[in-house]
Amino acid sequence: MDEKMSIMVVDDEEIVRESLSQWFKKYDHVVETSSSGFEALDKLEKYPFQLLFVDIKMPGMDGIELLEKVKTEYPDSMVVIITAYGSIESAVKAMKIGASDYLLKPFKPDQLSLVMERISHQKRLLLEHDYLKGRLEKISRFDNIIGQSPAMEDIFNLIPEVAQSDSSILLIGETGTGKELVAKAIHAKSRRSHLPFIAINCGALPDTLLESELFGHQKGVFTGATQARKGFLEVVSGGTLFLDEIGEISPKMQIDLLRVLEEKKITSIGSREPVDVDFRLISATSQDLGKGITDGSFREDFFYRINVIMIDIPPLKKRKEDIPLLIQHFLEKYGHETTKKVDRVTRDAMELLKRYDWPGNVRELENAVERAVVLSQSRTLGIKDFAFLRSSPAPLSRPLSLQEVEKQHIQQILEEYDWNVTQASKALEINRVTLHKKIKRFNLERRP
Amino acid sequence: MSSKKRLVGVVPLGEVPEIALKVIAAHISGYLNLSVQILPPLEHPEYALDEKRFQYNAGIILKAFESKRFKDYDKVIGVLNLDLFIPIFTHVFGEAKQGGKFALVSLFRLRKNPDGSPSPSSLTYERAAKVALHELGHLFNLLHCREKNCLMHFSGGIQDLDETPIYLCRYCSTFLKDRLFRQSDNEESLKKLDKIPLNLLSSKERFRQ
Numbered sequence: 001m002d003e004k005m006s007i008m009v010v011d012d013e014e015i016v017r018e019s020l021s022q023w024f025k026k027y028d029h030v031v032e033t034s035s036s037g038f039e040a041l042d043k044l045e046k047y048p049f050q051l052l053f054v055d056i057k058m059p060g061m062d063g064i065e066l067l068e069k070v071k072t073e074y075p076d077s078m079v080v081i082i083t084a085y086g087s088i089e090s091a092v093k094a095m096k097i098g099a100s101d102y103l104l105k106p107f108k109p110d111q112l113s114l115v116m117e118r119i120s121h122q123k124r125l126l127l128e129h130d131y132l133k134g135r136l137e138k139i140s141r142f143d144n145i146i147g148q149s150p151a152m153e154d155i156f157n158l159i160p161e162v163a164q165s166d167s168s169i170l171l172i173g174e175t176g177t178g179k180e181l182v183a184k185a186i187h188a189k190s191r192r193s194h195l196p197f198i199a200i201n202c203g204a205l206p207d208t209l210l211e212s213e214l215f216g217h218q219k220g221v222f223t224g225a226t227q228a229r230k231g232f233l234e235v236v237s238g239g240t241l242f243l244d245e246i247g248e249i250s251p252k253m254q255i256d257l258l259r260v261l262e263e264k265k266i267t268s269i270g271s272r273e274p275v276d277v278d279f280r281l282i283s284a285t286s287q288d289l290g291k292g293i294t295d296g297s298f299r300e301d302f303f304y305r306i307n308v309i310m311i312d313i314p315p316l317k318k319r320k321e322d323i324p325l326l327i328q329h330f331l332e333k334y335g336h337e338t339t340k341k342v343d344r345v346t347r348d349a350m351e352l353l354k355r356y357d358w359p360g361n362v363r364e365l366e367n368a369v370e371r372a373v374v375l376s377q378s379r380t381l382g383i384k385d386f387a388f389l390r391s392s393p394a395p396l397s398r399p400l401s402l403q404e405v406e407k408q409h410i411q412q413i414l415e416e417y418d419w420n421v422t423q424a425s426k427a428l429e430i431n432r433v434t435l436h437k438k439i440k441r442f443n444l445e446r447r448p
Numbered sequence: 449m450s451s452k453k454r455l456v457g458v459v460p461l462g463e464v465p466e467i468a469l470k471v472i473a474a475h476i477s478g479y480l481n482l483s484v485q486i487l488p489p490l491e492h493p494e495y496a497l498d499e500k501r502f503q504y505n506a507g508i509i510l511k512a513f514e515s516k517r518f519k520d521y522d523k524v525i526g527v528l529n530l531d532l533f534i535p536i537f538t539h540v541f542g543e544a545k546q547g548g549k550f551a552l553v554s555l556f557r558l559r560k561n562p563d564g565s566p567s568p569s570s571l572t573y574e575r576a577a578k579v580a581l582h583e584l585g586h587l588f589n590l591l592h593c594r595e596k597n598c599l600m601h602f603s604g605g606i607q608d609l610d611e612t613p614i615y616l617c618r619y620c621s622t623f624l625k626d627r628l629f630r631q632s633d634n635e636e637s638l639k640k641l642d643k644i645p646l647n648l649l650s651s652k653e654r655f656r657q
Contacts, residue, residue, distance in 0.1 A: 015507065019534045025546045026602075028591045082536075106538045110604020 003120070006030045006047070010040040010066065011055040011082070016105075020053055023112070037061030037069075044074055046378050048341050051100075051119060056083045056090050064094060071098040078119060145181050146329045146362075149319035155182065158311060163189035168261070168306045170246075171284040173313030176363030179284040180244060182313060187240040192280055195239035198232050203245035207253060212269060215256070221270030233266050236279045246306065247287035247298060254302040261305050281306060316358040316365060323354050326362060330369035331381075342373045344380040356389055387416045407442040410435070419446050455482045456584070457521035461509070461528045462492035468555055468573055469527055475577040476525075476584060479614070480628070490516070493528070503533040506543035506552050513550040523587045524550050525580055531556040541575075541609065544583040546591075551583035562607040575606070578614050585620070588627040593620050 007029050009020045017033040024031045032049065034040040038061055040052065052070060056063035067079050081094040081102040091102040100122055101115045147153070162169060163186045171179040180199055187197045202210060216231030232241060243249075249257070260266050261281065265274040283306045292298030316323070327345055335342050345353070358364050372385040400408070410428065417423040425435040438444075458473050473484040496508040509526065518524045532540050532554040541558065544551035558575040561567045567575075578599065585600050593600035598617035603609040616624060 013535070015535045019507065019536045022545060023536075026586060026592045106533065106536055108538050108604060109540065109602070110608065112537075113602055113604055 004028055004030065005050045005119075005123075006032075007051045007053065008032045008034060008040060008043060008049040009053045010034045010037065010058070010063070011053075012036065012058045013055070016055065016082075027116075037063070037066035040066060041069060044070065044077065045344075045380050048074070048343060048379055049077055050123070052077055052079045054079055054081055056081055056087060056094070064090060064097065067094055067097050067099055078122065080115060080119065145178060145185055146326050147319060147322040148325055149314075149322045151314045151319050152322060155311060155313065159185050160189050162186060162309050162311070164191075165309075166280050167308035168281045168283070169309045169311060170289075170307040171282065171311050171313060173284070173286065174315045174361055175286045176361030177313040177315055178362050179313060180242060182311065183240070183242040183282040183284065186282060187242075187280075190240065190280065192239050196236050197240045197242065198236045199242040199244060200232060201244045203248035207250045210249065210253060211256070215266050216268035218268060218270030225270075228268075231266065231268055233260060233277050233279065234268075234275055236277075238278050240280045240282060243281065243283045245285060245287075246283040247285040247289055247292055251297070251299060254299045258299070258302045258305055283307075316361045320354050323365070324350060326365055327353065327369055330366050331373065334370045334373040338373055340373060340376070341379050342376050342381060346380055346382045349381055349383045349386055352383055352386060352389070384416070384418070406438075407444070410438055410442065411444050411447075414439070414444065415447060455522045456484045457487045457518060457524040458484060458580075459487040459524060459526050460489040461526050462489070462530065464489070464527050464529050464555070467569070468576055471573040472525065472527060472553065472577055472580045475581060475614075479581060480584070480624075482628070485521075487524075490526070493530070498533070501533060503531045503539065504528070506532045506534050506540055509552060510543065510545065510548075510550050518549070522549070523584060525584065526550065526552045527555065527576070527580075528552065529555050541603070542579040542583040544586040546586055547589040548587055551580075551587055553579045553583060557606065558609075560606065562605065562610075571610075574614070575609055578603075578609060578612060581614065582612075585616070585624065588624055590616075590620055590624055590627070593617060595619070
């Protein structure tokens with residue numbers, strides 16, 4: 001037994017619980033005991049025990065039933081079954097269901113030591129397996145793009161195909177759908193993968209600054225240009241340039257970029273010497289560029305130039321089947337980053353998250369999970385942990401009156417405290433009678 | 449002896465050879481530099497007999513110890529010539545609650561070699577001393593050690609016990625020294641503790657002489 005483990009002993013006999021936990025404490029393991037299967041499941045909900053020692057014969061829920069539940073809901077927890085002589089069949093059944101080992105009561109002290117050594121070995125193998133699986137997934141899939149919906153599968157299939165060519169790609173999708181991740185995946189799968197990937201958000205830079213960033217400038221051509229600087233179109237040399245929010249760039253910049261794409265040459269600001277450039281362009285937009293073409297703000301010839309291949313990334317509300325997978329991914333990510341053992345979401349909370357429209361798409365979902373993980377006191381996230389989603393303010397068409405704001409705020413607090421008036425009144429710092437009056441006056445009701 | 453603080457009591461339960469008690473006391477005193485006193489025998493623990501197993505329940509005996517008057521002793525080790533068990537195990541050589549006050553040592557299974565042949569008394573008492581020091585280690589909060597060459601390594605059978613040395617590894621000896629240091633409120637013993645070479649490899653040889 002090398003490393004410290006979190007162990008739960010589940011047995012209806014106190015003397016067995018006491019004996020085993022005393023023994024494990026002598027190895028510095030973290031030990032918890034439960035006198036029934038129900039109590040064990042309650043504790044597993046709150047804390048991820050690595051190993052359970054479960055007695056087969058228990059009133060209420062027997063050891064086999066508990067083992068089945070643990071293996072279904074907490075497959076990472078290992079289970080050792082303890083059974084009395086004469087119930088070997090149960091031990092065999094337990095092994096078939098997924099028990100890691102079994103012990104016949106009473107056992108020799110060194111048998112328990114051997115079982116613990118085997119468990120330790122299994123644990124090491126599982127860790128190694130998880131690590132290698134993770135590495136393999138990173139190599140064969142696209143890092144951080146998560147999805148198993150048909151729409152995402154199409155994109156996964158498309159990425160390696162389009163990565164092989166040098167054609168310009170236009171990614172279309174709402175904000176937060178992961179356009180930059182797709183662009184990075186295309187770059188990673190392309191022959192340019194060992195060369196730079198440079199991402200620029202065109203919407204975040206004023207036109208003159210964007211021009212300077214892309215084309216570079218000579219020393220002294222404008223105030224503050226204290227030294228010559230190469231533009232990203234030159235710096236990217238051989239790599240991939242990702243221009244996000246391409247719909248935001250000015251018509252002049254569209255012409256300049258069009259010329260670069262046709263001639264593969266750039267001239268930096270203040271210079272007369274053109275420089276050869278080589279890059280693959282991937283653009284992205286959350287706007288309707290067709291509308292821009294119609295109203296004249298977006299050049300049609302530039303559109304066709306950047307839109308040789310178009311990839312439409314669906315919003316999260318159109319691929320809700322990916323939500324559980326994304327949540328699991330973000331739980332692992334933030335569980336690791338925050339070192340908090342939060343690895344589950346209750347069914348109710350999952351339903352809520354699936355029902356929600358996610359206007360901010362995957363980015364909003366990621367932020368929601370991160371916030372819930374950071375604030376959670378338990379290993380399982382419930383509806384309360386995502387209460388802030390229901391209170392997200394809708395875009396306003398007109399300013400709210402003070403009374404409307406008060407009404408909305410009271411409703412939100414009541415929902416957060418599950419309509420517990422005492423707790424809600426404390427949070428609002430008013431007395432319960434006043435809160436009851438306000439509920440009546442505003443005609444507030446529990447939201448479905 | 450009288451100038452030392454009475455720290456550890458060694459108490460026989462029922463009939464136990466006096467030599468066994470003396471060997472255990474000498475080892476505790478010699479290896480850990482603690483004061484040891486052999487106490488008058490307690491009654492045979494009939495109350496702890498499990499009639500189905502014909503063995504004595506160590507947990508019940510330890511619980512009974514709590515009602516005895518041992519307030520002058522920091523730790524008490526009960527020695528028996530009976531077959532001990534705890535409910536999950538077929539048997540135990542000794543038993544102690546981690547960080548507790550009372551421990552038990554059974555001579556019953558120490559008299560036979562792994563092949564079933566009777567062992568010489570000297571070897572039986574050496575084993576008893578190892579079990580006593582090991583259990584005393586638990587009373588001072590030492591954990592089972594993964595180092596095979598350490599007295600605190602778990603011994604499941606007689607062969608393991610014979611292969612286990614009577615000295616502590618460097619880590620456990622440092623830990624024990626720290627525990628003893630903290631628990632001692634006697635200026636004199638603090639000074640002495642500072643000089644204890646707990647990790648003397650030569651102590652094994654010293655024991656054999």
